[in-house]
Amino acid sequence: MKKELIISHEGTQSKIALLEDGRLFELHEEEDKRDFVVGDLFIGKVKKLAPNLNSAFVSIGYEKDAFLHYQDLGPQFLTYKKFLHDTVSKKQQTSSLKNFEVQKEIPKNGIIEKVLAKDDSVILQITKEPISTKGPRISTQISLTGRFLVLIPFDKSVSISKKIGSGEEKERLRTLIESIKPEGFGVIIRTVAEGKKVAELHNDMNQLIQKWETAFKNLQKNKVPSKVLSEEDKASSILRDNFNADFVNIYCDDEQMVDDMRNYLEVIAPERKNIVQFYDKPIPLMEYYNVEKQLKQSFGKHVNIPSSKGAYLVIEHTEALHVIDVNSGNNLSGGGASSKEHALNVNKMAATEIARQLRLRDMGGIIVVDFIDMINPDHRRDLYEHFKTEMQRDKARHKILPPSKFGLIQLTRQRTRPEKQIKTKEDNPNIDGEILAPIVVVERMEEVIRNLIQTEKGKVFLHVHPFVEAYLTKGMMSIQMKWYLKYKKWVTIIPRDSFKYLEYKMVNSKKEELMSYSN
Numbered sequence: 433m434k435k436e437l438i439i440s441h442e443g444t445q446s447k448i449a450l451l452e453d454g455r456l457f458e459l460h461e462e463e464d465k466r467d468f469v470v471g472d473l474f475i476g477k478v479k480k481l482a483p484n485l486n487s488a489f490v491s492i493g494y495e496k497d498a499f500l501h502y503q504d505l506g507p508q509f510l511t512y513k514k515f516l517h518d519t520v521s522k523k524q525q526t527s528s529l530k531n532f533e534v535q536k537e538i539p540k541n542g543i544i545e546k547v548l549a550k551d552d553s554v555i556l557q558i559t560k561e562p563i564s565t566k567g568p569r570i571s572t573q574i575s576l577t578g579r580f581l582v583l584i585p586f587d588k589s590v591s592i593s594k595k596i597g598s599g600e601e602k603e604r605l606r607t608l609i610e611s612i613k614p615e616g617f618g619v620i621i622r623t624v625a626e627g628k629k630v631a632e633l634h635n636d637m638n639q640l641i642q643k644w645e646t647a648f649k650n651l652q653k654n655k656v657p658s659k660v661l662s663e664e665d666k667a668s669s670i671l672r673d674n675f676n677a678d679f680v681n682i683y684c685d686d687e688q689m690v691d692d693m694r695n696y697l698e699v700i701a702p703e704r705k706n707i708v709q710f711y712d713k714p715i716p717l718m719e720y721y722n723v724e725k726q727l728k729q730s731f732g733k734h735v736n737i738p739s740s741k742g743a744y745l746v747i748e749h750t751e752a753l754h755v756i757d758v759n760s761g762n763n764l765s766g767g768g769a770s771s772k773e774h775a776l777n778v779n780k781m782a783a784t785e786i787a788r789q790l791r792l793r794d795m796g797g798i799i800v801v802d803f804i805d806m807i808n809p810d811h812r813r814d815l816y817e818h819f820k821t822e823m824q825r826d827k828a829r830h831k832i833l834p835p836s837k838f839g840l841i842q843l844t845r846q847r848t849r850p851e852k853q854i855k856t857k858e859d860n861p862n863i864d865g866e867i868l869a870p871i872v873v874v875e876r877m878e879e880v881i882r883n884l885i886q887t888e889k890g891k892v893f894l895h896v897h898p899f900v901e902a903y904l905t906k907g908m909m910s911i912q913m914k915w916y917l918k919y920k921k922w923v924t925i926i927p928r929d930s931f932k933y934l935e936y937k938m939v940n941s942k943k944e945e946l947m948s949y950s951n
Contacts, residue, residue, distance in 0.1 A: 435678045437670065439693075440717040441686035448670060449723045456726040457791050460670070468494060468568050470558050471577065471663030473647050475516070475656050476570070478552045486544050489567075490554065493657045496567030500556070502544040506573025508586040509547060510535035515586075516555050520654045527648035529616025534586055553656050560847075576640045576661075579672050579700045580625035580633055581609070583640040587618025595623040605633075612637055624676070635699065668696050675701065682708045685717045685943075714893050714941070715926055724929040730792055740781045747789065753798035756789075758782040760804055776811045779803045780818050787822035796828070796847030805839050816841065873934050873949070874904070878915060880938055880947050885921045890941040893924045897935060901927035 438449040450458040462469075476490040479497050489497035506512075511534050518524035524532070538547050548554075560569035576583040590609050592602050605621050612634055613619050625633060643661060650660035663669060671682075671693065684690045690710045697705040711717050718724050729736070735745045737758075746757040760778055786801060806812050812835045819841065820832055830845040877894065884892055896904065904911045904925055916922050931937075937948040 433678050434680050436680060436721075437682040438717060438721050438723060439682070439684040439686070439689060441684070441689060442716075446686075446689070447718060447723075449718065449721070450670065451721070451723075455788070456723055456730065457788055459723070459727070459792060468492075468558055468561055469663045470561060471669070472558045472659055473574065473661035474556050474558070474570075474659050475651065475654075476554055476556050477656050478548060478550055478554065480550060481545055481548065483543075483545055488544055488548055490556065490570060491657050492556070492568065492570070493659075494562065494567055496562060496565070498556070498558075498568040498570040499566070500554075500570050500572065502542060504559070504569075504571040504573070505538060505544075505547065506571065507537040507540070508534070509538050509572055511586045512555050512572055512574070513547075513552075516553060516651065519648065519651045520553075522652075527645045528614070529585060530614070532586075532616060555651070555660075575620075576643050577672070578636040578640045580622055580628055580636045581640060582620035582622065583613075583637070583644065584618040584620065585644065586616065588616075589618045590621065591619070592621045593623040593625075596621075596626045598626075601626055608633060609637075614641060639699075668693065671696060672700070675704075679704070679707060683711045683717060683721070684708065685711045714891070714924060714943075716895075716928070719926070719928060719930075728929055730789070735785065735789065737778070737781050737785045740778055743778050743782065745782060745785060745789070753800060754795050756786055756799065756801045758801070758803045772806070772808060772811065775804045775806055776808075776814060779806065779815050783815060783819040784822050787819070787826060790823075790830075790845055791826050791828075794828075794847050796845050799843050799845060801841045801843070803835075803839060803841065812839070873936070874911065876949065877936060881915060881921070881923055882919060884938065884946060885919050888940055888946070891924065892921070892941075892946070893926055893939050895926050895928045895931065895937040895939065897931045897933050898927040898929065899933060900936070901925050 434453050436451040436454075438451060440447045440449075444463055446462045448458075448460040448462070449456055474492045476492040476498060479489050479491045481488050486502045488500045490500050492498050511532075514535055515524065515529075515532065554572055555574065556570040556572050557574050558568050559571045562568050574585055590606050590613065592605060596602055596605070605625060608630060609619050609621060619637075647661040650658070675697075682693060684693065687710055690708055693708045694705045697708065711720075713720065716724075733747060735747060737743045737745060743758070743760050746759060748755045748757075758779060760775070782803065783801075789795070790799070803815065806815070816832070816834050823830060823832060823843075826845070828846050830843055832841065832843040835841050881892070881894075894904075912923060912925055932950060935948075935950045938946040940946055
């Protein structure tokens with residue numbers, strides 16, 4: 433499988449698209465000054481307890497207090513609490529945990545009022561970003577994630593990913609990590625550590641220890657609430673969690689981000705750092721690689737199933753769950769063995785597309801899928817195994833139940849960020865208010881061009897809806913050609929799938945916005 437990462441930076445936002453064999457599987461958007469990212473460490477202050485929920489609400493500087501359930505305190509909560517107190521009071525002078533006295537573990541099913549009080553300060557980690565009207569979800573059980581290892585303070589165990597099958601390799605990794613891990617820390621060995629050399633694992637361990645030292649220094653400042661350690665930016669975290677030999681290209685239109693990613697790859701895979709390439713063409717990066725087009729095709733209530741000759745999905749969202757209905761279109765007609773086999777094939781293609789949709793939209797919670805009815809129990813079992821295989825590529829925690837007697841497959845999927853919503857329908861320009869007539873919009877475009885040629889000596893680019901692009905460029909004596917003959921300056925017209933009908937934008941060769949209009 434060929435993986436490509438497309439990273440576009442525009443204004444104060446970065447868009448990150450993961451393509452697998454040219455198809456869009458994940459889309460992430462990140463603000464440059466985003467304050468709350470999963471994995472960030474904070475010092476927070478308890479604002480109030482909620483005994484009926486066995487929880488607390490903690491201020492971390494967000495407009496909504498973060499939610500902390502008793503189960504998210506972790507067994508070593510009292511040890512973290514003492515460590516924070518000793519660090520702030522200067523009793524703890526070093527980030528080393530070698531001689532730190534570990535406290536008694538809290539009960540697994542205890543009561544939050546017995547271990548936490550209003551105005552207490554706590555070390556915490558973001559586990560789920562703010563969603564809708566809810567604040568961030570947090571935990572006081574800290575873990576620092578690296579390329580190959582996860583470092584856990586106040587733990588002693590060394591755990592190994594169950595996906596590493598070789599007993600010999602497990603023993604090698606366990607012996608190696610036991611010899612290099614600092615005292616007072618536990619380690620989880622990730623799947624990607626399999627077969628890695630001592631130097632790579634040691635380097636990863638050193639980076640995680642450095643992270644802990646950074647957090648310790650920020651804890652000493654005792655500013656509450658405040659961030660004490662930032663997770664990597666989204667591009668680097670995707671590389672950290674997904675990068676392997678399947679990645680063939682990484683394109684980015686921001687030179688600083690290109691340098692940052694090359695530096696990151698220099699550490700984790702120096703022989704591959706040159707796959708990061710700077711994109712510097714007038715056509716926007718997401719448009720050039722058909723990301724915007726695929727977004728329009730992949731979101732919305734109805735989604736076509738590729739290669740199915742007319743089958744499609746209907747995706748409905750309710751308050752409590754998501755419902756996905758598989759429709760055969762005109763695929764299935766008549767009966768017999770061939771029709772039953774065809775139903776299985778369509779269901780398998782649907783399962784593949786559903787697995788992609790869950791990742792792309794980051795749908796979470798309870799999801800019910802109504803596949804095409806199949807009487808043959810072997811076919812139902814085959815579909816179930818195929819669906820599980822397709823979902824293995826999904827990094828989000830999920831659980832799939834076997835088909836019910838009604839032919840439904842139910843699954844749960846965890847998400848840590850708001851579900852992705854992309855508007856695929858455009859406003860009807862003929863109703864709900866008045867808009868400029870199209871000819872007036874074209875005249876305004878020409879007026880902008882006439883004014884720009886007096887100050888812009890370089891190339892200029894006009895971004896418009898594909899329909900408008902076709903209108904401006906059709907024929908030998910097109911409007912675009914008339915502008916050139918009239919003003920002696922060629923205007924390159926670029927169709928944008930994400931634009932509304934009468935929306936347009938003028939940019940120069942440096943990709944600086946000169947003027948924009950949106951109906």
